[in-house]
Amino acid sequence: NAGVTQTPKFRVLKTGQSMTLLCAQDMNHEYMYWYRQDPGMGLRLIHYSVGEGTTAKGEVPDGYNVSRLKKQNFLLGLESAAPSQTSVYFCASRPQSYEQYFGPGTRLTVT
Amino acid sequence: GENVEQHPSTLSVQEGDSAVIKCTYSDSASNYFPWYKQELGKRPQLIIDIRSNVGEKKDQRIAVTLNKTAKHFSLHITETQPEDSAVYFCAAIMDTGRRALTFGSGTRLQVQP
Numbered sequence A: 001n002a003g004v005t006q007t008p009k010f011r012v013l014k015t016g017q018s019m020t021l022l023c024a025q026d027m028n029h030e031y032m033y034w035y036r037q038d039p040g041m042g043l044r045l046i047h048y049s050v051g052e053g054t055t056a057k058g059e060v061p062d063g064y065n066v067s068r069l070k071k072q073n074f075l076l077g078l079e080s081a082a083p084s085q086t087s088v089y090f091c092a093s094r095p096q097s098y099e100q101y102f103g104p105g106t107r108l109t110v111t
Numbered sequence B: 001g002e003n004v005e006q007h008p009s010t011l012s013v014q015e016g017d018s019a020v021i022k023c024t025y026s027d028s029a030s031n032y033f034p035w036y037k038q039e040l041g042k043r044p045q046l047i048i049d050i051r052s053n054v055g056e057k058k059d060q061r062i063a064v065t066l067n068k069t070a071k072h073f074s075l076h077i078t079e080t081q082p083e084d085s086a087v088y089f090c091a092a093i094m095d096t097g098r099r100a101l102t103f104g105s106g107t108r109l110q111v112q113p
Helices: none
Strands: A004-007 A010-013 A019-025 A031-037 A043-049 A064-067 A073-078 A087-094 A106-110 B004-007 B010-014 B019-025 B030-038 B045-051 B056-059 B062-067 B072-077 B086-094 B107-112
Touching: A004 A087, A019 A031, A019 A087, A019 A106, A031 A073, A043 A064, A043 A073, A073 A087, B004 B086, B010 B019, B019 B030, B019 B086, B019 B107, B030 B062, B045 B056, B045 B062, B072 B086
Parallel strands: A010 A106, B010 B107
Antiparallel strands: A004 A019, A019 A073, A031 A043, A031 A087, A064 A073, A087 A106, B004 B019, B019 B072, B030 B045, B030 B086, B056 B062, B062 B072, B086 B107
């Protein structure tokens, strides 16, 4: 049981490049979330999903897209990276109860 | 939407002293309040949580209190140890809608040996 995993762990992009972050969970959780964490701040919700095939916007969705084609995977895409998207990205999942399980994070730098 | 304010932003205590971190939330519909500990370079780890039908919960040296009327909740750490040094985040969630956590901005706790 690996819990929540994220790929990659680190990435450096140039402005305008695109990439996809992968979140996978093996706990059969319905809910999945993408957060970003900037220095000195709490985690802010980018997008979320309440089930396979569904996605919705969070607090800071601009510049990101997501897809949840399979229940266990939640993908976060950056179509044209900007320096303002330099951050640590955390994925999380949870069952019907409240406790969220976080992935180890992806550190993204956009130059 | 929900807004969670947390203070202080930094807290320094001597080993063995108590530490208290406070949070206020805006949405009276919120009904679940977890606290996370995050060490440098690591993911947030749940340390304690409380639901809105409970006023206080304790787990060894850690306790959380909730005042629904005033819409605030607090984390209490007693007999602090150097390994308690980390950033602590409070959060709140509603039982409806997106059911996603809204986080406070964090408190950096430093326990001086």
